[in-house]
Amino acid sequence: MRFKLGLTGSIGMGKSTTAQMFADAGCAVWDADAAVHRLYGPEGAAVAPIGKIFPQAIENDQVSRDALRRIIADDATALKRIEEIVHPLVQEDREAFIAAHPQAIGVFDIPLLFETGGDAQMDATACVNVSRETQEARVLARGTMSADDLARILARQMPNAEKCARATYVIETDTLEHARAQVQDVLKDIEQRLQHA
Incomplete structure (x- = not known):
């Protein structure tokens, strides 16, 4: 594998959608x-x-x-x-x-990437991010959990701000167009890294 990118982010931040964008761009995605x-x-x-x-x-x-x-x-x-x-x-x-x-450029969709130390096996990391309000609205719209359930899950995870601070790249998923543009930017950067490796 030419390059391993770890993709992470808290629940409702748009990680699965972003992983699909990497797949659409020709990356091999492992979930x-x-x-x-x-x-x-x-x-x-x-x-x-x-x-x-x-x-x-x-x-x-x-x-x-x-x-x-x-x-x-x-x-x-x-x-x-x-x-x-x-x-x-x-x-x-x-x-x-x-x-x-x-x-391939491999993208590894791992919710607990930093919590489990999985980032050490990657060449770079990307964290998806969105406002707390948007996150909660997305999760509750699924109809599978309550605000209390979400709070319990988030309490067990590293805060998303900390994940973003540790990540090589941060992808804001406020809109699909914005996220897709950032995915393209990340891939351009990775290709440049590979050329200079």
Whole structure:
């Protein structure tokens, strides 16, 4: 892989939309959440090991995220034990993706990029950003969580301002046109870096 760009940002900041813009521009995009879905799905590599320690998490030959949430809420040690199974499998999935795209600029959509130290494996990082009001409006418009749910999620994550301060690039996602223009600018900069490498 010619270049690895880690893409991150808090919930509702427009990360998935921005990742799609990179894909539309010809980048190979790896999505951490999609990798976990594959691992939890039928035939997924995480099903058997999670089933061994938490049999109640397995429904229809796959890992139930709802059941996992209940287990994690009831057992203070559960999250760490699940992560010890899932993180190495996610890493294998990512390495297979890198090997499959030797000539690409790869974009790695990782919500907890900085929290997990994943930025150390990237050539550069980009953080999506938007105002707190826009973020809340976007998340609540999905109809899947309340303002309290959002506050709980954000309390567990590094503040987006801190992610932006650590990132190589910041992409403001206030409008689609503005975000798309910034994606093009980031890719131009990466191409220049590769020419001078």
